[in-house]
Amino acid sequence: MSFGRPTTWWHKLATIFRRPQPPSQFVSSRLDTTAVIQTPRIFSAPFQVDNYLESDVVIVKDNHKLFKLSRPLLPGSVINLSKGHVTHDSLIGRLPGDAVVGNKGIRCRIEEPSLADYVRHSRRIVTPIYPDDAEKIVSKLDINAAPVPDEQGDGQCASFEILEAGTGHGALTMYLSRAVSAFNPPMTTLDADGYETWRDRRRAVIHTIDVSAKHSKHARKVVKEFRRGIYLHNVDFHVGSVSDWVTEYVQKSGGRPRLAHAFLDLPSPVDHLDVVSSALLPSGKLMIFAPSITTILECYRTIKMKQLDLYHSSTIEFGNNGATGGREWDLRQVIPRKSKPFTREVLAETGTQSEPEQHVGSRATDASNEPEDIPLEVASEEIAELSSSPEEVVKSESESREDLKWVCRPKVGDRINGGGFLGIFIKRNEHRE
Structure with missing residues (x-):
């Protein structure tokens, strides 16, 4: 065996088949670093602090790992700790990870706050959407932001727009902005x-x-x-009524829907469903964040009654006080077993079988009173077939409304107290299903 020649797979094959060997500069499977260096950068550079400047926000940790989020750095100000304080002047010009000493000799370390730390500890006047919940909401939108080269900015209108109704603390605003930041060209001075x-x-x-x-x-x-406002420039802040703003917004676009997704965190989201849904693009998601499941139920019922071009996708329960959540709920409208004759006929024609409901955390009830899994759409279609005019359809639906029951329960396990619920509805295409 010769130690002067590399024993690559090509040399072994050449020895076997007696073929001439390639030049010494054979092709390597490794990435050509020169090509990477010469390729123009289309990704924005990651945020990195060289040194802290005035108006920056930092985290100060002491020896006991207790940390405090500072106000924007300002000469002459101080950060009060459990023992003593640290002056802002001693932090300005420092680097992340540097150690400083307080006025009472306490050694502290300064760090760059993460987005989750900033949301939890920044000054608030309203309750924020906690980081775990905000990340769950953004992940449900399934945003795939592609980097945009700077030379492709041709002045066209924004093609991906999200509505957040209920700014509140601005926590979800930053998470949404971070998710779409790669869509926009890099920003320079x-x-x-x-x-x-x-x-x-x-x-x-x-x-x-x-x-x-x-x-x-x-x-x-x-x-x-x-x-330093890294997520500020992707956001447009507005003040006013959601329905009024959406109506004016759609009129400016010639009546065409432009919103990719919408998020409602309002006291009465049911009042804005028809207007907001009309501005959604097909397959766009309408998310409703509410403190109780009854609000999601009310929205579900309104969508059915007004026949909006939305269908229910899922309902998720969030944890309490920022705890990890994400449990999915079974939310649908069914017709009980003892109902009108046409309901049983629909079951026979569609082949739908009756399945007893499993009541969570309660004793078994009489099977004759348990609801059957009959979709509301099937019953509505049967009502329309038996009626001869739209007025009769509305009348028949109102008469049968007393027979409708709601299934509202966790899909797995027993019910626990949650910090909120997220109802997800998706915009239908132009042709109703």
Whole structure:
């Protein structure tokens, strides 16, 4: 065996078949680093702090691993700790990970806050959507943001727009902005005119609206102070009624729907379902965040009664006080076993079998009173066939409404107290299913 020649697979094959060997510069399966260096960068550079400047926000940790989120750094200000304080002047100009000493000799370390830490500990005037819940919501949108080269910014209108109704603290606003940030071209140092040009070239925009000007102003401040406003420029803040804004927004686009998704975190989301759903693109998701399951039920019922172009996808329960959640609920409308004759006929024609309901955490009930798994759409279609006019259809549906029952339960396990519920509805295509 010769130690002067590399024993690659090509040399072994050449020895076997007696073929001439390739030049010494044979092709390697490794990535050509020169090609990577010469390729123009289309990804925006990751956020990295060289040194802390005035108005930055930092985390200060002591020896006991207790940390505190600072206010924006300002000369002359201090961060009060459990023992003593640390001056902002001693932090300005430092690097992440540096150690500083407080006025009482306590050794502390400064770090860059993560988005989750910032949401949990930033100053609030309303309850935020906690990081675990916000990440779950964004993951359900299934956003696949592709990087956009700077040279492709041709001034076209934004093609991916999300509505967040109920800005609140601005926590979900930052998570949504982070999810779509790769859609937009990189932002460099621009003057006023250049910044407006960049805004017109954005490919993704988060429209967040709140009825309270105070809440909207505070949320904008919260977003701006995180990592020097890294997620601020993808967001447009609005103040006013959701329905009024959406109506005006659709009129500006010639009556065409433009929203890829919509998120409602409102006291009465049922009042805005018809307007918001009309602005959604086909297959767009309408998410409703509510503190109780009854609000999701009310929205479900309104969608059915108004025959909106939405269908229910899933309902998820979140944990309490920011705890991990995500349990899915079974939410549907059925007709009990003892119902009108046409219901039994529909069962026979469609071949639907009666399955007894499993009541969670309760004793068994009489099987004759248990609801059958008959979809509401099947019953509505049968009512339409037996009626000869739209007025009779409405009358028949109102008469049979007393026979409708709701299935509302966790799909697995016993019921626990939750911190909120997320109802997900999807926009149908132009032709109703």
